[in-house]
Amino acid sequence: MQGTDSSAPTRIRVATARPYDVVVGTGVLTELPALLDAGTRRVAVIHPQTVGSTAEAIRADLAARGLDARLLTVPDAEAAKTVEVASRCWSALGQWGFTRSDAVVGVGGGATTDLAGFVAATWLRGVQVIQVPTTLAGMVDAAVGGKTAINTAEGKNLVGAFHEPAGVLCDLATLATLAEDDYVSGLAEVVKCGFIADPELLDMIEADPTAARKPDGPLTASMVERSVRVKAAVVADDLTESVGSSGVLGREVLNYGHTFGHAVERAEHYRWRHGAAVSVGLVYVAELARLAGRLDAETADRHRRILAALGLPTSYRGDWATLLAAMRVDKKARGDRVRFVVLDGLAKPAILDAPDPALMRAAYEALG
Known part of the structure; x- marks a missing residue:
C-alpha cells in the first residue's frame, strides 16, 4: 500500500x-x-x-x-x-x-x-x-x-x-x-475507526494482533494511513461538529466510545491512558447498543475480542453516580439528555439520544 x-x-x-x-x-x-x-x-x-x-x-x-x-x-x-x-x-x-x-x-x-x-x-x-x-x-x-x-x-x-x-x-x-503500553493505548482509536467506517482495519488486526502491537511492525503505516483517511473524510464533511451531509450524524461519529471513556478518565483523575479509557468506552457503548436492540450480539462481542487481543482493557468498575454525572456534562449532551454514538451494524454509526437510565446502568454492569 x-x-x-x-x-x-x-x-x-x-x-x-x-x-x-x-x-x-x-x-x-x-x-x-x-x-x-x-x-x-x-x-x-x-x-x-x-x-x-x-x-x-x-x-x-x-x-x-x-x-x-x-x-x-x-x-x-x-x-x-x-x-x-x-x-x-x-x-x-x-x-x-x-x-x-x-x-x-x-x-x-x-x-x-x-x-x-x-x-x-x-x-x-x-x-x-x-x-x-x-x-x-x-x-x-x-x-x-x-x-x-x-x-x-x-x-x-x-x-x-x-x-x-x-x-x-x-x-x-x-x-x-514509545513505551509499548503507550503505543498499544493508541490502537483503541484505530479500532474505533474500524468499527465506524473501515472494517478492513479490524480484519488486519484480527489476522495478526501481535504485529499490530509493534510500533515498527508491518501494519503500522497502513493502520495510521487508513485511520487518518477516516477522520479526514468526516471532518471535510463536518468540521465544527454540527451535522454531516447525511443530515443526521456528522463529526460526532468520531466520538464513538468517548462519552463513557471521557467519564472514566475524569473519574480516575486522568491517571488512565486515554486509549485505555476509550477501549472500555467502546465495550460500554457496544453493550448499550446491543441492549437497546440496535446492534447484533456478534458485532458487540467483536469489540471485546479485538480489544482484548491487543491487550487493551475491556472491563471497568467505578462509582456509577460519578460516571453518570460526567457523561451528563459531555460535550455531546443536549440539555439534560445524554447522547451516545452507537452502531446499528458494522460501519453503520447512528445516535442513541436519551437512553433509559436503567439501560445505561445495565450496560455498565455488563462491564464487570
Missing part, C-alpha cells in the same frame, strides 16, 4: 475550507519549514520534555533557516491541558513579541497537540499552527481535524476552539520511542 515505503510518504488531503495535508512516513519532519507562511519570523515549539530531542531538532532546523525559533516546554499528557499551562504559553508568546504572522508548532501526543492548537487559536484570535504528533493516538486522532481544547475540573475538552492546522506531519520513526 502507498506509504509503507519510507522513501515515499503518503499525503492525505483534508479537504475543508482551508485544506491541508497529513503526511505519513519516515523522515517527514524536514517538510515543516515549507509549511510556514511567508513572512513568519518567530516560531514557538510547544512540547513535553519526553520528546525534547525531537523538538530541539525542529527548533535547530528552523533557526538554521534564519527564524527565531524557541522551545516552550509543557507538562506531559493531560497535565498540559489546563488553563494555567495555556496562560503560561500566552505569556511566553507575549514576551517573545509574537504577531499574527508567526507560528506555533505542537510536538508530542494528543494532549500536547490539543494544547498547542488551543494556544494558537486564541493568541491574537488565531495564528498558524503545525502539528507534529509523536504518538499513535495523536497521529490517527487528536492532531487531525482542527479540534483543540483544554480540560476543566468539570470535565474533559469542555473549553476549546476549532482551529485547523497548516499541516500535520506524522513521522513514523517517532513511534519507536
Whole structure:
C-alpha cells in the first residue's frame, strides 16, 4: 500500500475550507519549514520534555533557516491541558513579541497537540499552527481535524476552539520511542475507526494482533494511513461538529466510545491512558447498543475480542453516580439528555439520544 515505503510518504488531503495535508512516513519532519507562511519570523515549539530531542531538532532546523525559533516546554499528557499551562504559553508568546504572522508548532501526543492548537487559536484570535504528533493516538486522532481544547475540573475538552492546522506531519520513526503500553493505548482509536467506517482495519488486526502491537511492525503505516483517511473524510464533511451531509450524524461519529471513556478518565483523575479509557468506552457503548436492540450480539462481542487481543482493557468498575454525572456534562449532551454514538451494524454509526437510565446502568454492569 502507498506509504509503507519510507522513501515515499503518503499525503492525505483534508479537504475543508482551508485544506491541508497529513503526511505519513519516515523522515517527514524536514517538510515543516515549507509549511510556514511567508513572512513568519518567530516560531514557538510547544512540547513535553519526553520528546525534547525531537523538538530541539525542529527548533535547530528552523533557526538554521534564519527564524527565531524557541522551545516552550509543557507538562506531559493531560497535565498540559489546563488553563494555567495555556496562560503560561500566552505569556511566553507575549514576551517573545509574537504577531499574527508567526507560528506555533505542537510536538508530542494528543494532549500536547490539543494544547498547542488551543494556544494558537486564541493568541491574537488565531495564528498558524503545525502539528507534529509523536504518538499513535495523536497521529490517527487528536492532531487531525482542527479540534483543540483544554480540560476543566468539570470535565474533559469542555473549553476549546476549532482551529485547523497548516499541516500535520506524522513521522513514523517517532513511534519507536514509545513505551509499548503507550503505543498499544493508541490502537483503541484505530479500532474505533474500524468499527465506524473501515472494517478492513479490524480484519488486519484480527489476522495478526501481535504485529499490530509493534510500533515498527508491518501494519503500522497502513493502520495510521487508513485511520487518518477516516477522520479526514468526516471532518471535510463536518468540521465544527454540527451535522454531516447525511443530515443526521456528522463529526460526532468520531466520538464513538468517548462519552463513557471521557467519564472514566475524569473519574480516575486522568491517571488512565486515554486509549485505555476509550477501549472500555467502546465495550460500554457496544453493550448499550446491543441492549437497546440496535446492534447484533456478534458485532458487540467483536469489540471485546479485538480489544482484548491487543491487550487493551475491556472491563471497568467505578462509582456509577460519578460516571453518570460526567457523561451528563459531555460535550455531546443536549440539555439534560445524554447522547451516545452507537452502531446499528458494522460501519453503520447512528445516535442513541436519551437512553433509559436503567439501560445505561445495565450496560455498565455488563462491564464487570
